[in-house]
Amino acid sequence: MNAESPLWALISTFGLMSLFAVGGAAAAVPEMHRIAVDVHHWMTDKQFADAYAIAQLSPGPNVLIVTLIGYAVAGIPGALAATLAMCLPTALVAYYVSRLLNRPSQSRWPALIQAALVPLSIGLMAASALILAQSTDRTIAAVLLTAMVAVIASVSRINPLWLLLAGGLLGFAGIV
Amino acid sequence: MSADSAPAAQEPDHPTSAAAPPSLTALFVAFARMSLAGFGGVLVFARRAIVEQHRWMTADEFNETFALCHFLPGPNIVNLSMVFGARLRGIAGGIAAFAGLLLPPTLIMTVLAIAYARFGDLEVLRRILAGISCAAVGLLIAVVFRMMTPLLKRMEAVALILMLGVFLAIGVLRLPLQAVLLVAIPVSIGATFLLRRKVAA
Numbered sequence: 385m386n387a388e389s390p391l392w393a394l395i396s397t398f399g400l401m402s403l404f405a406v407g408g409a410a411a412a413v414p415e416m417h418r419i420a421v422d423v424h425h426w427m428t429d430k431q432f433a434d435a436y437a438i439a440q441l442s443p444g445p446n447v448l449i450v451t452l453i454g455y456a457v458a459g460i461p462g463a464l465a466a467t468l469a470m471c472l473p474t475a476l477v478a479y480y481v482s483r484l485l486n487r488p489s490q491s492r493w494p495a496l497i498q499a500a501l502v503p504l505s506i507g508l509m510a511a512s513a514l515i516l517a518q519s520t521d522r523t524i525a526a527v528l529l530t531a532m533v534a535v536i537a538s539v540s541r542i543n544p545l546w547l548l549l550a551g552g553l554l555g556f557a558g559i560v
Numbered sequence: 561m562s563a564d565s566a567p568a569a570q571e572p573d574h575p576t577s578a579a580a581p582p583s584l585t586a587l588f589v590a591f592a593r594m595s596l597a598g599f600g601g602v603l604v605f606a607r608r609a610i611v612e613q614h615r616w617m618t619a620d621e622f623n624e625t626f627a628l629c630h631f632l633p634g635p636n637i638v639n640l641s642m643v644f645g646a647r648l649r650g651i652a653g654g655i656a657a658f659a660g661l662l663l664p665p666t667l668i669m670t671v672l673a674i675a676y677a678r679f680g681d682l683e684v685l686r687r688i689l690a691g692i693s694c695a696a697v698g699l700l701i702a703v704v705f706r707m708m709t710p711l712l713k714r715m716e717a718v719a720l721i722l723m724l725g726v727f728l729a730i731g732v733l734r735l736p737l738q739a740v741l742l743v744a745i746p747v748s749i750g751a752t753f754l755l756r757r758k759v760a761a
Contacts, residue, residue: 402634438672441689443596444665447635451666455673463670474634475642479654481632482643498624500752503719504744505627506707507726513700514731526694533698538705548599548695555691
């Protein structure tokens with residue numbers, strides 16, 4: 385595969401990007417926008433915004449916006465190449481690190497480090513929830529919906545899909 | 561899990577299943593299901609399936625595995641699928657969970673991309689999405705709360721202060737992630753080390 389091939393450009397771009405994407409896919413979206421729109425001119429600004437909306441609307445990890453970018457560049461092979469390049473290398477890194485940390489040994493450092501990361505991880509998730517809420521909940525009705533879903537999901541064992549469906553219906557009706 | 565994290569496994573209200581590990585097909589199906597349910601993020605459904613429904617991990621084991629995947633590069637739920645699957649069934653299990661998580665939504669996304677290229681009008685979808693997003697944020701708040709409960713139950717003051725500190729620094733003060741982690745990770749490791757030494761002594 386030569387360096388000019390669009391598939392190779394997708395694989396090298398997203399493979400490299402994933403290795404620097406610490407803290408989740410949401411953190412990598414601005415960088416994706418820069419590369420897909422400004423650097424390579426793979427998509428227009430509007431196409432990127434729509435791709436982001438479709439990725440949010442579809443089930444599955446939000447990182448799959450790369451599937452849509454790959455599709456725009458090189459059709460179905462592009463969609464597959466971009467998805468695997470973004471997901472597989474870091475998943476293998478995670479596998480090896482986790483195996484290293486969990487193999488039986490005399491050292492207590494691996495377990496200690498993992499335990500030390502837990503409160504930071506939860507604090508970070510809580511911060512993401514707050515930031516998302518601030519950008520999503522623009523009306524009183526929206527804030528109420530988010531708060532009610534948070535309470536119901538915390539105290540009951542209801543399948544969360546029902547709550548998402550209710551949100552979708554309220555959105556369709558133009559209430560939130 | 562090593563001996564250091566053993567107290568977590570003894571929590572009576574979260575028994576670890578002693579049954580044989582799930583088959584590769586079961587792993588694939590479980591991750592495909594949580595992925596297909598995961599509008600606005602898969603974490604909510606991943607924790608529900610792994611901790612509450614299948615009881616493949618305790619609340620603490622899930623927290624530790626997720627935290628590790630969170631701080632390694634790459635999409636954290638994708639990392640979690642590989643690490644979790646591999647822990648139960650070796651590398652083949654990792655690949656089964658990874659494929660279950662990614663294959664179905666990738667297919668759906670490709671169909672949507674083809675439809676979008678043909679029709680390209682997203683106005684109604686955008687309205688529905690706005691409602692779903694509000695609900696999804698609510699679900700995220702609930703799962704964060706559930707992940708917090710083991711820490712709250714044990715009243716680990718240091719862990720709770722660190723958690724609150726990261727939340728305030730990133731969520732309220734909007735400090736850059738790298739800078740916050742550069743301070744928080746060494747502080748948390750140091751504090752955990754000192755606490756455990758005190759307990760051991």
